[in-house]
Amino acid sequence: MTDSIQRRLFMILGSFTALICIAYTLIALLLAYVTEDMVLESILAQQAKVIIRSSSHETLPRPDMDFMQLYTSVDAMPAAVRQEVRELHVTGGRKLEIFGKDGKHYHVLRLQLGSAQEVYLLAEVSPFLVVSHLSARVAGLMLTVALLMLVAALLLAYFLVRRIALPLQQLAEEVSSTPAKEIPSFKASQRRDEIGFLAKKLEDSLHARHTALLRETNFTRDLSHELRTPITILNNLLLAGQGRVLAEEDALVARQSVDDLMHTLDILLALARAENMLPIKLDLIACIEQSLLFVHYSTPAKRHEVTLDLPAQWLVLGNQHLIGLLLNNLFNNAMTHGDGQAAIHVFFEHPKLILSNAIRSDRHSHTAGFGHGRNLMERITSALGWEIRFEQSVDSFQVEIIPQPAIPGR
Known part of the structure; x- marks a missing residue:
């Protein structure tokens, strides 16, 4: 990755932290200067x-503090402040703050004594500028402390960024290192926050992709495997029957091969569709009844006695x-390949559904009764999450199916 989320987060958070540190340092200095200035103005x-209360027409009161002087005219004031005081008189202002070229700091206050007399209270406050003197003396210490605090803030930002970005980096590493053919399992999916939600959704998405690819692979493999035999039989019959009408036995084999093709295609297409993998709660007894009726009406030439020993609902x-x-x-396999003189027995033996029938002795060498298409039936039960077992003897065939039970209340 050319651009790391940890680096970007650190740049953003570090810049923000540095800006906050600098801004609060400047605000602290500004507040110190404003406080100092407000104290001097209050004095x-x-x-x-005091001067206004004690003033009279004959004499002017003397200020109580040595750093203050009272002047009756602008010309009597120090040269450093005369020009600014004249401008103050013209504009009609009452107070003025002057930074003299000699390094002194003056505060001027214009007072009205009586009805016509004006005086100027001048205070040279440079000895009382504590913040300025303190800043000059301990500037190195203040700068060092500020830098240390900035470095500490950046270190804290770095560790916070690592803590924030680490789960995302681990998730990205797990995604990139997981082989395409493996089902992913991310550690972050156990978290109970947004990262855990993202990891879980990504895990589900990759699992769905893996399942779809597996179904596609199985479908392609099954097409080449399951359809080869009936297609070969049909092709051989067509080649052998060129120029003549097919015999009754050959026509029967051809029809059976076509039926096998149709059944196989139905099963393969059903297994390839994702919607067929979603389980719901069903009554297996109703499914058995529907299947028996479907086979009975779709193959009217096949007649077998079917014995059911099942509960009312399953x-x-x-x-x-x-x-x-x-x-x-x-x-269909039982009716096609089973002994026509024997019944097909379907019964319940907890937790199994058992189907049994006799095998016709004249076809035993060519077929395995219920075993025909065994691979496809195993594939169907695997997709359903069920189990299936086959038992075969010389003259009988039995299938045991263990379905996945529905949990009551769901």
């Missing part, structure tokens, strides 16, 4: 009140379309 104002978690394909495939 002059108090002295002015709630499971699954997808209705996938469950229907599984049961249709099982019943």
Whole structure:
């Protein structure tokens, strides 16, 4: 990464911290100067009140403090302040602050004594400028303290930025180091904040992508594997039957191959769709009844006695379309490859659904009864989160299915 979020955060937070430190230092100095100036002005104002109260037409009172002088004319005042005082008289102002060229600091207050007499109270306050003298003497110390505080603030900002950016950096590292074929699991997804929410959503998104790629890979593999046999059979029949009408047995094999193609395509397309992986609560007994009716009416030539020994209701978690394909495939195989003289027995043995039938002896060498399409049935039950087991003997075949039970109240 050419631009790190930690570096950017540190630049922003560090700049803001430095700005705050400098601003508060300047504000502190400004407040010190303003406070000092207000104290001096308060002293002059108090002295002015005393002078006004004790004034008479014959004599002028003398200020109580040595650094203050009372003047009746501008010309009698020090040369450093005459020009500014004349401008004050012209503008009609009452007070003035003057920084003399000789390094002295003057405060001037114009007073009105009686009806016509004006006087000027002049105070040379440079000895009382504590902040200026203190700043000059301890400027190095103040600068050192300010720099130390700035460095401390920047260090604090650095550690805060590391603490803030570390979970994001760890998440980025985990994302970049996770192989494309692996299901990701991020440590940050355990956090209970925005970063944890982001990690969880990213984990779910990558998991969904991985699942979609897996379904696509399985679909491509199954197309080449499951459809090869019925297509080969049809191709051989067509090649062998060129120029003549197919025999009844060959036509039966061709129709069976086409049915196998249709069933296989239905199953593969169902497994490839993401919406078929979302489980809901269903009644398995109703699914069995619907599947039996579908197989009965879709293949009227096949007639078998089916014995059901099931409870009134059996709630499971699954997808209705996938469950229907599984049961249709099982019943269709049983009717096609089973012994026509024996019943298909479907019964409940907690927590299993068991389907059993006899195998026709004349087809035993060519088929495995319910075992036809076993790989696809295992794929369907795996997608449903169920379990399936096959048991075969010389003259019988049995399938045990353990569905995922529905939790009551959900």
